[in-house]
Amino acid sequence: MDCLLTHLLIFQSELRVVTERTSPFQIEPARPLAALSAESAPAYCCPGETESISRAVHLSRLAAFYPKCRECPHNTDTGSLAVQLKTVKPARSKPTAPAVEPGELFREEGIRGVYLNVITRTRAEQLTAAFARMLWRESPLIGRRDISPDTRVKTRPVSSAPAPKVVVGYDQRPASPDLVMGVCSRLRLMGCEVINIGLSTKPCFLHTVHHLEGATGILVTGANSATSSIGLDFVGKGAVPWSLPGSLSPLKANWQETASRPRRQSPPQRTFQGFVPYEASLWKHFHALRPLTVAIASPSRLVLRTLDRLFAELPCNLKQTTLPLRHVAQRTGDDLDIRELQKTIATESADFGFLIEEDGMRCQLLDEQGGLLSSEELTLMLAELLLDVRRPVLLNNANNETLIATLRMLGLTVMTNVQTHELTSQQMSANNALLAGGDQGYYWYNNLFPTADAILTLAHVLQMLSRQVKPLSAQRPGSLT
Missing domain, CATH: 3.40.120.10 (Alpha-D-Glucose-1,6-Bisphosphate, subunit A, domain 3)
Incomplete structure (x- = not known):
């Protein structure tokens, strides 16, 4: 009886080995669905981007002739699309603004550059944020920190500190309205009080800055430069123009630094008829x-x-x-x-x-x-x-x-x-x-x-x-x- 039981066990073990080697219906252990999808689908990432995208987004961008698909190594993976990408004329990619050296932007009496090639709304916002950061450094948000505070005197909250007043104007060049919109939006984002005087000449602009005591100013203008150029003129308190060398020097050194918002509240924007x-x-x-x-x-x-x-x-x-x-x-x-x-x-x-x-x-x-x-x-x-x-x-x-x-x-x-x-x-x-x-x-x-x-x-x-x-x-x- 023991001998028969031993032979039976040996037969079962040999049968299990044969089954594992020859059966096409072998059942694998359960694995997470994310692991299965990660192995089955390759990782797609558009040129110049860091975040990966799904296959569905990849195919939709191919179908829309996304500009970056021209240089993508996965542009041959068209799935069930009816037409291959290479047989259709792709859309032209938008030119990107080249990196600009400070010497190309900053002139003796302001900032000038060719519109869209050197000066864009984004770059004007970056320069405006650096200007606003310099204004906030002159009047920082500092609360009372007395060693023995007087309880009878009400402490001034930080949010009630006066915001810098900035007069904004622009000249008659066609590119000026585009840049002045970016300047005003970034000034408000930086917590500055914006006083928009609209179309203005430089003398009228300086007079308005002086008339509104304690104000500074940014004039969007392309004066004294080629007809294709546009730029920004900065004016400090007392209607003193910023020049280089001078007050423009620290702006030239720090304009590419990231500027954080000094506070969340944005003062309202108002208009002023400076020519009166x-x-x-x-x-x-x-x-x-x-x-x-x-x-x-x-x-x-x-x-x-x-x-x-x-x-x-x-x-x-x-x-x-x-x-x-x-x-x-x-x-x-x-x-x-x-x-x-x-x-x-x-x-x-x-x-x-x-x-x-x-x-x-x-x-x-x-x-x-x-x-x-x-x-x-x-x-x-x-x-x-x-x-x-x-x-x-x-x-x-x-x-x-x-x-x-x-x-x-x-x-x-x-x-x-x-x-x-x-x-x-x-x-x-x-x-x-x-x-x-x-x-x-x-x-x-x-x-x-x-x-x-x-x-x-x-x-x-x-x-x-x-x-x-x-x-x-x-x-x-x-x-x-």
């Missing part, structure tokens, strides 16, 4: 004028519109010419815009011609014969008109020794090598300067605050010609070279 107080500040300079004929040329419609409102109540006759938008570093007698203005002077028998650049700050003066006055000549004539020996005159360089000697003969103190706009504004405030000029076409005045406004220069030229009957060509000081 700006034009009101100009009225006092247009008085006691003779009935002169003035030929004005400018590529800025905003400047011409402002002059229309100013000259509506004046005895002077205004002849306007709208110029095409062109970037010219230095105007000469052979310039196309100068020739166009000379034709207007001859046709209208104007007493003088006046060309205002796109930014509303830089300008050129022509006499009644069409002769172009140099910037040094106009600087000297303005200094003689506004003569005050107690106040110095600033020049952007010391190259013209004749101009410096002539100003000193008038009893004026001359300060040279005041080049950037930020330094000019600071030096004029510190020294109560009478005038700042030179060979670049900018003329700064202490009108409520230091500003370079071409309309102010026009008002002074009108006063100069109204005081004397002599034409402008007879009042020219001559060559200062």
Whole structure:
């Protein structure tokens, strides 16, 4: 009996071995469903992305001719799609903005770059966030931390700290509205109070920043650059422009850093009509004028519109010419815009011609014969008109020794090598300067605050010609070279 039982056990074990080797219906142990799906489906990941996608998403992107599928190693796995990817013309991929060095963005008086190639809304938001971070560092959110706090004094909550006020404006370039939307949204995201003044010239913008005490500003503009360029101009408290070197230096060094939100609450955005107080500040300079004929040329419609409102109540006759938008570093007698203005002077028998650049700050003066006055000549004539020996005159360089000697003969103190706009504004405030000029076409005045406004220069030229009957060509000081 024991022998029979032993043979039976040996037979069962041999039968089990044979079954394991030959049976096609072998049952494997149960495994999780996720493990089965992970083994059966390959991992799909689009080029340039880090997260994997499912096969269904992979096939749907193939069917929609997703741009990244052109370079994907899995683009041959089309499943049950009717048409292979390679037999159909794929959609063109969107160009990505190349990496930009700070030197390509930052100029002496602001930020400039070709629209969409260098300056995009995303990059403008990044620059705006860096600017807002610098403003919050000047007024950080710090609560009371007294060692022995006075219980009778109510502690100010951190959320009640005043938010930085930022005035936002833009010029007439086609790319400006796109960038200003990104600037305003990012300022609100960073907890800043946004004051939108809309379309504005640079002098009007600076006046608004000064008018709203304690405010700073960002102007979206492409002035003084190619027609395809756009950029941002930053203004600090007191309407002081940021320049490089100067206040733009820390922004240039830290603009690529990630900026975190200082607080969750976003102040409301409001609008302000900045041209109303700006034009009101100009009225006092247009008085006691003779009935002169003035030929004005400018590529800025905003400047011409402002002059229309100013000259509506004046005895002077205004002849306007709208110029095409062109970037010219230095105007000469052979310039196309100068020739166009000379034709207007001859046709209208104007007493003088006046060309205002796109930014509303830089300008050129022509006499009644069409002769172009140099910037040094106009600087000297303005200094003689506004003569005050107690106040110095600033020049952007010391190259013209004749101009410096002539100003000193008038009893004026001359300060040279005041080049950037930020330094000019600071030096004029510190020294109560009478005038700042030179060979670049900018003329700064202490009108409520230091500003370079071409309309102010026009008002002074009108006063100069109204005081004397002599034409402008007879009042020219001559060559200062």
